[in-house]
Amino acid sequence: METAEFPAATSATDGWEPTLAAALLGAERAPPAPPGPLADLVAEADPGAALLARLAAEGALHRAGTGLGPEALAPTEPRDAFGPECPPAAATRLYGLLSEGYSARGRVEEWFALAAASGVRPPAWLFQALMLHRDSLPATAPAVVGAELDWLARACGEAPAREAAADGAEAADWAEGSVAERRAAFAAFRARDPEGARAALEPVFRKEKADIREALVHALATGLSPADEPFLEACLDDRAGGVRLAAQHLLPNLAGSRYAARMAARARAALTIESKRRLLGGTTHSLVVTLPEESPELARDGVEVNTWERRGGGARASLLRSILGRAPLEAFAEHPPRLWIELALRSEWADPVFHGLFSAAKRTLDPAWSEAMADITAEAYEGKVTGVRRTNEVLGMWAEALDLLPDAAWEARVGALIRARKIEVVLAVLAQGPEHFSEPFTATLLDWLAFVTRGSDALRRDLAKPWVIARLGDRLFPSEDAAAAAAAILARLPEEDTDRLRTQLTGLTGVLDLRAAIRRDFRSETTTGGMAQG
Known part of the structure; x- marks a missing residue:
């Protein structure tokens, strides 16, 4: 039999066919394996064992279907150790939580918070499972396992998540894409450079479609400052209702703005406190309410009556509530918060006045107003405010007012209610409160x-x-x-x-x-x- 001629092995040649042909010739007559990384794996001296080793090595590469030569088996970059691994029980727990999917999302977030606080990381055997859930991991996860997942992404030929996010944040063009994409890109721009973002928006704003204009105005909430006031004031006259609503939503958060001044003037015109000295000493106070009238100026600032309120006959009361909710609390600085709130609850216009003041307190979380809200609503439910009946509505007001307080203050007050064994009140306030x-x-x-x-x-x-x-x-x-x-x-x-x-x-x-x-x-x-x- 003539000796078979074999093609010279190249870096791009699959060595399976030549090795198979060598097996057909027989171990004793087969040509030696060409030099290369796979040949180095064959250490057997016996020709038969050496051929079997070649078949195993080349067959594994062939079955992988890569179509690449031995040089494709290049090692990945070394994985650095970024910190100690978590205990095995914690790793097993995380794997189980990831397997449960969305239902365990809160527990996964809790796991990563604990890992971050402990300075530990998941072990390598969890990386694949974490990669599968990379887009849904909590915000604390990158600090715990981000470097490892980036390493695995590079090893798999993917872009590391953090690099991709950083590149995207810098390169994302807020002038292109869907409405949601443009809003997100513009918000990222605002986070980096609030002044520059608004300056870039102003010259092209009027050329955009209504839904885009609305989305971009909403995005101004990121980095909102008094410098945005002129632009937002101009948006109050936009032809699109959604753009006007977006500006009306942001302007009440700008203390000292022209919008705040207009609302303060309207609030003072609608609410005043009359004080009279009694003959036997002391002073009596009464709340004077002047219901506002509808006007184009009010409508421009977002104070309008909806169809349901108009049909119900409460149009002017609705205007009052909206004005008070948008007004700065400085408009009521002439008297202490406690007096305003108590008189509001006793007023024949208690609903619009109290809820309007409550909205303003909730928007600003002013400590003095929050404390006064919690105090007066508690006294009202306990029957200590003249003219206010003990109702479930007042109980609900109390629960909402307590929720304005910082967590520690809320716990202190609710703890006192618990010790007083007031089950109805405790159950009502537990529906609110700290997370x-x-x-x-x-x-x-x-x-x-x-x-x-x-x-x-x-x-x-x-x-x-x-x-x-x-x-x-x-x-x-x-x-x-x-x-x-x-x-x-x-x-x-x-x-x-x-x-x-x-x-x-x-x-x-x-x-x-x-x-x-x-x-x-x-x-x-x-x-x-x-x-x-x-």
Whole structure:
């Protein structure tokens, strides 16, 4: 038999066919493997074993379907270690949470917050799962695992997320793309250079379509400053209603603007306090309300009556409420906030006056007004404000007013209500309040829940009715003690109790236990095999 001629191996040639042909010739008669990275893998001295090794190496490359030569097997860049890995239990927990999808989104966010606080990172075996969820990871994730995911993206021939985002932020042209894309790009421009962004917008603004103009005006909320006032004032005369509404939404947030001055003048014209000295000493105060009239000037500033209000006969009251809500609180500086609020509640125009003042306080979060709102509404519900009846509406006002306070002040006031065993009020205010409770307040609240659930059937029915308890699992501080206390409350619930309360407590206990377990996962192991708080 003549010796077969084999094509010379090149860097771009698949070596599978020559190796297969060599196998057909027989191990003893096969030509040697061409030099290269794959040939270096064949260390067997026996011809038969060497040919089998060649078949394995070339076959693996061939089955991969790359169509590339051995030089394509270049190593990736080294992966730097950016910090210690999280404990194995925490890594396993994260994998399980990612597998649950959207339903566990809050817990994934909590996991990354804990990882960031602990200075640890997920292990390498989690990178692929994290890459699959890269677009939906929480805002804290890049600080924890961003460098590793960028490394993996480069290894896979993709653009690293952070580099792509940075390049996009710099290169995105706010003058092109869909409405949403242009709004986002312009907001990014504003975040980098507020003055430059507005200066670039002004000369081309009138040439844009109405929906684009509206979106770009809304984007001015990023970096809003008094320098934007002239442009926004001009937008009040835009031919498109959406553009006018966008400007009317932003202008009340500019203290000292012409818009604020107009609203302040209207508020002072609509509300005044008359004070009279009594013969036997002291002073009486009364609120004088002058309902505004509709006008083109009011409409230009966004103070208009909708169809429902016009049909209901409350057009002028609606104008009053809108004016007060848009006015700066400095318009009422002649008297203390407490007096304005108390007189508003006692007025025959209580609804538009109180809610207008409340809107202004909520917009500015002025501490003095927030405190006064919380004080007066509490007194009103307790029957301490003359002429104001104790109603569910007043209770709702109280709950909303408490929500204006800083978290610590809110907890202090609600803690006092809990200690006073006012179940109706506590349930109403728990519907508002901080997103997350402190550890001391959590303990107080769980003690109160234990007390109420041990009470009468009527108390437990009242507790279950507003469906507030079910949502507490995400807000309570997730300590081991809190999880144990919640489980004990559920265990002691009478068997014959309603499914409504049992369902809520079961959900609360499950969420709180999971959150406590996530924290427990981050505890580092000690050298003796025990666990220490991380």
